[in-house]
Amino acid sequence: MSDHSETAVLADEPVPPPTEASEIAAEELEEGSSLWRDAWQRLRRNKLALASLFIFLAICLFCVAGPWFSPYNADAQDLFLGAVGPSWAHPFGTDTLGRDLMVRVMEGGRISLLVGLVATMVALLIGVMYGAVAGYLGGKVDSAMMRFVDLLYALPFTIFVILLMVAFGRSLWLIFVAIGAIEWLTTARIVRSGVLGLKKQEFVEAANSLGFSHMRIIVRHLIPNVLGPVIVVATLTVPAVMLLEAFLSFLGLGVQPPDASWGVLINEGQQNMEIFPWMLIFPAFFFALTLFCLNFLGDGLRDALDPKSAKD
Amino acid sequence: MSDFLVLDDLKTHFDLGNKAFSRQSKGVVKAVDGISLTVQEGEILGLVGESGCGKSTLGRTILQLIKPTSGRVILEGRELNALPEKELRKARIDFQMIFQDPYASLNPRMTVMDTLGEAVRTRHPELKGEALRARIAELMRTVGMNPAQMRRYPHEFSGGQRQRVAIARALAPEPKLIIADEPVSALDVSIQSQILNLLKDLTRKMGLTMIFISHDLSVVRYIADRIAVMYLGKIIELGSAEDIVDDPLHIYTRALMSAIPRPDPRLERSRSRIVLEGDPPSPMNPPSGCNFWPRSPVQHDDYMKSHEPVFEEIVPGHYAANCPFCLQKQS
Numbered sequence: 001m002s003d004h005s006e007t008a009v010l011a012d013e014p015v016p017p018p019t020e021a022s023e024i025a026a027e028e029l030e031e032g033s034s035l036w037r038d039a040w041q042r043l044r045r046n047k048l049a050l051a052s053l054f055i056f057l058a059i060c061l062f063c064v065a066g067p068w069f070s071p072y073n074a075d076a077q078d079l080f081l082g083a084v085g086p087s088w089a090h091p092f093g094t095d096t097l098g099r100d101l102m103v104r105v106m107e108g109g110r111i112s113l114l115v116g117l118v119a120t121m122v123a124l125l126i127g128v129m130y131g132a133v134a135g136y137l138g139g140k141v142d143s144a145m146m147r148f149v150d151l152l153y154a155l156p157f158t159i160f161v162i163l164l165m166v167a168f169g170r171s172l173w174l175i176f177v178a179i180g181a182i183e184w185l186t187t188a189r190i191v192r193s194g195v196l197g198l199k200k201q202e203f204v205e206a207a208n209s210l211g212f213s214h215m216r217i218i219v220r221h222l223i224p225n226v227l228g229p230v231i232v233v234a235t236l237t238v239p240a241v242m243l244l245e246a247f248l249s250f251l252g253l254g255v256q257p258p259d260a261s262w263g264v265l266i267n268e269g270q271q272n273m274e275i276f277p278w279m280l281i282f283p284a285f286f287f288a289l290t291l292f293c294l295n296f297l298g299d300g301l302r303d304a305l306d307p308k309s310a311k312d
Numbered sequence: 313m314s315d316f317l318v319l320d321d322l323k324t325h326f327d328l329g330n331k332a333f334s335r336q337s338k339g340v341v342k343a344v345d346g347i348s349l350t351v352q353e354g355e356i357l358g359l360v361g362e363s364g365c366g367k368s369t370l371g372r373t374i375l376q377l378i379k380p381t382s383g384r385v386i387l388e389g390r391e392l393n394a395l396p397e398k399e400l401r402k403a404r405i406d407f408q409m410i411f412q413d414p415y416a417s418l419n420p421r422m423t424v425m426d427t428l429g430e431a432v433r434t435r436h437p438e439l440k441g442e443a444l445r446a447r448i449a450e451l452m453r454t455v456g457m458n459p460a461q462m463r464r465y466p467h468e469f470s471g472g473q474r475q476r477v478a479i480a481r482a483l484a485p486e487p488k489l490i491i492a493d494e495p496v497s498a499l500d501v502s503i504q505s506q507i508l509n510l511l512k513d514l515t516r517k518m519g520l521t522m523i524f525i526s527h528d529l530s531v532v533r534y535i536a537d538r539i540a541v542m543y544l545g546k547i548i549e550l551g552s553a554e555d556i557v558d559d560p561l562h563i564y565t566r567a568l569m570s571a572i573p574r575p576d577p578r579l580e581r582s583r584s585r586i587v588l589e590g591d592p593p594s595p596m597n598p599p600s601g602c603n604f605w606p607r608s609p610v611q612h613d614d615y616m617k618s619h620e621p622v623f624e625e626i627v628p629g630h631y632a633a634n635c636p637f638c639l640q641k642q643s
Contacts, residue, residue, distance in 0.1 A: 202412070206409065211400075212430075
């Protein structure tokens with residue numbers, strides 16, 4: 001070790017002769033491959049997850065754009081027509097009030113998906129920030145914050161929602177709030193445990209020694225590194241939220257007629273399923289298909305973002 | 313020349329907290345226990361010792377990443393430990409750290425450009441776009457990397473290259489003091505020499521002051537001007553690299569030196585080893601008196617157990633803990 005010559009090679013790779021700094025144009029730079037892009041490459045090889053992604057996007061497109069191309073209005077009743085089975089005029093049939101079921105499935109899907117996505121976004125925003133702050137600060141603050149989470153976990157969800165409905169009246173926004181207020185707990189726990197592990201790593205210490213503020217360290221250095229599991233949880237939270245909404249609507253606590261969600265439609269269909277089975281089959285099919293897709297996608301994302309956890 | 317960095321009776325103790333359901337403390341780990349030291353501008357001070365002796369804690373305490381329990385850290389006349397949080401944050405660009413594990417010290421979600429750009433902008437917040445990129449490219453060339461790779465992520469580099477990025481990040485804020493905490497011990501031996509040479513060259517060229525922490529005496533003697541030997545939270549010997557290597561005073565340093573294998577087989581055969589017995593005692597409950605007595609291979613008596621040696625200048629420029637049993641004049 002003691003007799004190194006000063007001529008020892010300094011570089012692992014030959015370094016090009018120094019050029020004028022301004023000559024380095026952005027286009028000449030080698031493109032790095034981020035961990036996100038690597039994950040996408042892995043996801044693309046997972047046929048089931050990829051198919052699920054496309055089917056899910058197709059369902060979203062169908063629900064969002066569909067009503068614009070339909071001649072029927074979701075609220076327009078045709079009492080003389082009543083409930084008729086699937087036909088060329090009404091591909092999914094009509095309900096007991098003569099409303100076109102295809103448009104109602106689309107409209108219901110809009111609301112179900114909106115609830116699923118918005119409530120999940122709300123849950124993520126709260127959960128990520130809350131969990132990251134708790135994990136980063138640690139100690140007594142962390143304990144206090146996580147006991148509050150435990151407390152909310154213990155609260156029976158249905159009673160919580162009924163109380164909210166009684167106190168503030170029924171509205172779609174309240175459903176977002178109610179579901180979001182419950183679903184962020186899991187995210188917060190995951191993010192907290194991730195941050196607890198990460199904050200001892202040296203790159204966080206390095207950020208500290210550069211004099212960055214706590215907020216900057218949390219937002220720029222910690223959160224991007226826990227987003228992997230968070231994205232998986234998010235894809236699995238969307239179907240869970242949609243199920244909750246369907247459950248609330250089924251109980252009559254959620255979306256109110258004449259507005260429809262898949263939960264409302266399934267409820268109506270279930271009341272008539274012996275006479276007019278199509279009223280149950282179509283909304284239930286779309287609902288189940290969406291849930292399947294999101295679950296497969298979540299599984300695929302988990303394998304893609306954390307290759308070590310893949311089974312094969 | 314005025315003193316660049318002064319450590320004045322620096323102590324870092326970790327309280328392990330109370331036992332469950334009681335007010336009784338589980339104990340205090342005295343990781344750094346009363347260290348006074350002066351570092352001159354432009355010198356490389358090697359800090360050696362066994363694992364667990366408090367070297368890394370000392371490094372982090374100097375940088376205020378861990379707050380000292382007592383004592384002072386004075387960098388260019390500024391008392392760092394007394395700075396309020398906000399000013400300390402601004403002052404941090406003057407002293408940077410290079411970490412041991414290049415796999416943990418870079419944010420895996422940030423490109424080299426992001427990592428270095430962020431560090432450059434601590435000193436030059438006005439730099440943007442082209443100018444910032446030029447500065448990053450310059451830094452990468454300084455540490456021997458190809459600037460065309462600045463868009464890459466840490467996982468696309470080898471350990472040695474990552475350590476170069478980490479060195480570039482430490483240099484980016486244009487610091488005056490760098491603490492390198494075992495910067496080569498996680499690297500392949502063939503890469504170690506490259507990184508050591510790089511650090512040595514950079515320190516000289518940029519007029520940096522460096523504290524180089526390592527458990528490996530052969531690495532330290534190659535890079536350091538002076539060497540401080542640490543044992544159980546205290547410095548037991550300090551002197552020029554030649555003095556420590558060729559004429560160590562303390563029996564502990566001599567034991568460390570005798571553990572280095574010689575490349576020459578004839579010398580290797582004649583190498584006499586001083587073997588220390590046992591593990592270093594727990595810093596929670598350090599031995600009384602000269603804390604080296606439980607492991608001392610020489611004859612000793614109760615005097616050693618009861619008298620704490622004074623750290624003083626034995627030979628001009630060569631300091632040691634003055635314990636009559638540990639110090640033996642070399643022939």
